[in-house]
Amino acid sequence: MNSQFYKDVIAGLGSTPKHLDSKYFYDAAGDKLFQDLMSCDEYYPTNCEMEIFTSQTAEICEAMMGNGDAFDLIELGAGDATKSSHLLRYLIDNKADFSYMPIDISDNVISLLNITLPVTLPGINITGLNGEYFDMLKKAAAMSNRRKVVMFLGSNIGNMPVADAQEFAKELRRHLSPGDMVFVGIDLKKSPKTVLAAYNDSEGITKQFNLNLLHRINRELHGNFNIDNFDHYAVYDPETGACRSYLISLTQQEVMVGDKLIHFEKDEYIFMEISQKYTMAQTEEMAIQAGFKATAHFTDSKNWFTDAVWLA
Numbered sequence: 268m269n270s271q272f273y274k275d276v277i278a279g280l281g282s283t284p285k286h287l288d289s290k291y292f293y294d295a296a297g298d299k300l301f302q303d304l305m306s307c308d309e310y311y312p313t314n315c316e317m318e319i320f321t322s323q324t325a326e327i328c329e330a331m332m333g334n335g336d337a338f339d340l341i342e343l344g345a346g347d348a349t350k351s352s353h354l355l356r357y358l359i360d361n362k363a364d365f366s367y368m369p370i371d372i373s374d375n376v377i378s379l380l381n382i383t384l385p386v387t388l389p390g391i392n393i394t395g396l397n398g399e400y401f402d403m404l405k406k407a408a409a410m411s412n413r414r415k416v417v418m419f420l421g422s423n424i425g426n427m428p429v430a431d432a433q434e435f436a437k438e439l440r441r442h443l444s445p446g447d448m449v450f451v452g453i454d455l456k457k458s459p460k461t462v463l464a465a466y467n468d469s470e471g472i473t474k475q476f477n478l479n480l481l482h483r484i485n486r487e488l489h490g491n492f493n494i495d496n497f498d499h500y501a502v503y504d505p506e507t508g509a510c511r512s513y514l515i516s517l518t519q520q521e522v523m524v525g526d527k528l529i530h531f532e533k534d535e536y537i538f539m540e541i542s543q544k545y546t547m548a549q550t551e552e553m554a555i556q557a558g559f560k561a562t563a564h565f566t567d568s569k570n571w572f573t574d575a576v577w578l579a
């Protein structure tokens with residue numbers, strides 16, 4: 268067992284405090300749980316961003332199309348492209364000269380998009396890229412020198428601590444040229460109770476979503492986690508805007524992962540994920556710090572979520 272997944276799990280569970288990387292949530296079972304979560308009312312970010320895309324489709328697409336010159340529409344972490352499909356349909360119907368380049372770490376996701384999108388969106392020009400975001404951005408730049416519009420939706424940027432998100436925005440800027448654009452979905456600060464309910468939903472989907480990573484370790488890394496011995500705990504700090512998820516060990520216990528023995532004290536936690544919330548002013552500051560101009564933002568009717576336009 269030499270995989271990066273194994274190395275990261277052993278390093279994370281061997282640290283004090285223990286942590287796991289939320290990028291490993293998304294195996295097939297995790298993808299399914301995330302789909303369930305996105306259709307759960309308490310998990311508001313998806314509904315908010317969908318409202319933005321459906322109620323302001325034309326305005327968003329016109330901003331992307333600019334003066335009408337050809338462009339590459341690159342989506343970081345495209346998933347099943349449900350949300351972006353709204354925009355893609357409008358762009359195709361309005362004869363925009365663009366090619367869609369979804370980038371995803373999952374080979375499965377990219378193969379599926381390459382097959383399904385030409386069927387659901389006839390006329391689409393799609394080139395799926397499978398790999399790490401910045402490697403694939405370099406590849407996209409080598410493939411064409413057209414203007415780039417990079418979409419990073421769904422508050423994925425929130426799964427990075429603030430300093431990392433800032434660094435990510437800077438790195439993104441370094442990969443773009445003047446005139447290129449970023450369209451980034453960011454979850455905004457709001458009632459702490461609303462935020463917390465999204466990450467501690469009453470149906471327990473978020474709990475299953477987090478626990479699935481222990482199942483995944485059992486399945487793929489010869490782990491023997493007793494899942495019933497762990498509980499999900501989420502906390503939101505309205506001051507910093509950080510929502511954090513943990514798994515709590517309900518008992519003192521020993522767990523094997525491969526040939527490594529991991530000891531848990533009763534009540535010891537594993538830090539699982541950060542879902543950072545921002546004020547509008549903080550999003551604009553992040554854009555400026557990274558060398559972008561924040562030229563527009565599209566918000567839902569409750570002002571809970573923004574899709575911001577950053578110009579390189």
Ligand code: AVI
Pocket residue numbers: 304312421422423424425426465466473476540541542
């Ligand atoms: C993918 N990401 C933006 C989600 C979020 O809101 O942080 C992942 C998630 N974790 C728990 N619920 C949803």
